[in-house]
Each structure stands twice: as C-alpha cells, then as structure tokens.
Amino acid sequence: MGKCRQSRANDLGCIPALATLKQKCCDPRMHAAIDFLLAHDLKQEFRIEDLSRHLNLSTSRVLHLFHEHFGCTPSQALKSRRMRKARKLLSTFMRVKEVRVAVGVHDPSHFMRDFRQMYGLSPSELRKQLLGNHPPPNGGHGLKVA
Numbered sequence: 001m002g003k004c005r006q007s008r009a010n011d012l013g014c015i016p017a018l019a020t021l022k023q024k025c026c027d028p029r030m031h032a033a034i035d036f037l038l039a040h041d042l043k044q045e046f047r048i049e050d051l052s053r054h055l056n057l058s059t060s061r062v063l064h065l066f067h068e069h070f071g072c073t074p075s076q077a078l079k080s081r082r083m084r085k086a087r088k089l090l091s092t093f094m095r096v097k098e099v100r101v102a103v104g105v106h107d108p109s110h111f112m113r114d115f116r117q118m119y120g121l122s123p124s125e126l127r128k129q130l131l132g133n134h135p136p137p138n139g140g141h142g143l144k145v146a
Helices: 018-023 028-039 048-055 059-070 074-090 096-102 108-119 123-131
Strands: none
Touching (some): 018 074, 028 048, 028 059, 028 074, 074 108, 096 123
16 A cells, blocks of 8 residues: 555545556556546546546546545645646746646635645745745736736
8 A cells, every 4th residue: 555545535645646647557447437537628627527537437436446446536636636726826926826726726815724734834925935035016916817
C-alpha cells in the first residue's frame, strides 16, 4: 500500500496529477475515468453520476475501483487538479478571486482551505513567493478583458 493510501483520504498534497495516476494503472476502466476527469471543464460542477454513466458502472463500483487503484475518490482527484491549475494561474497577474472562479471553486473559504492543505501556504502567500514584490499591471485589478 502506497504512502498516500496510508495518509488521510483528503490530503490533497498526496494525490498525484491525473496523468501520473493513469500511467500507474492498467485497468482500462480507470484509464477512461482519468480521461473523463482530464476532459472535465473545471468551471463546471462535477457529478460522480456522470462519470458512472460514462463508464457504464454503478456509482459505488466507480468509487470502489477508483479508491482501490488510486487511494482517493474521483472528487478528490479533481479537487487536486483544480488546486494545481490554481497554482499555475497564481503565477500570472490574475487576482486570487479570478483564479478561484477560473478553477470552479465558488466558496472562498473552501478554496483557501484546500489550497493551504495542498501547498502549505495561502494563495496570496504562494503568489508572493512566485512573483516577489513585482506590482501587477492595472494596479492589481486583474487582466483587462478585450
């Protein structure tokens, strides 16, 4: 059993990227599940029922197989994907709120909690590390939309 499976199930920092998960698995159903999660628009709500329907398996079977192969749930893997995307966007001059919305997290406190859980820093603390003290263009008001 891997290190991640021994840790708390909701430890986002322990969940590898979806492409890495796919490489470590030989079950074609789980390859299809990973492909589904990779194709999922992060701004849209994720429903396990949609994944189950896509795989033609019951929801309980999908959850069982996913956890058996990867040590987490599909929702946790998608949440980890959202936080990885947020980290990338924070290295731009998008405001934290814009990043949160771009990755499909509507509740600021959930975003802050999940991000801190995965990276050990708040989104603004990480941004400061990534960008230093360089002032963002437009006075910090995000990117201008054409």
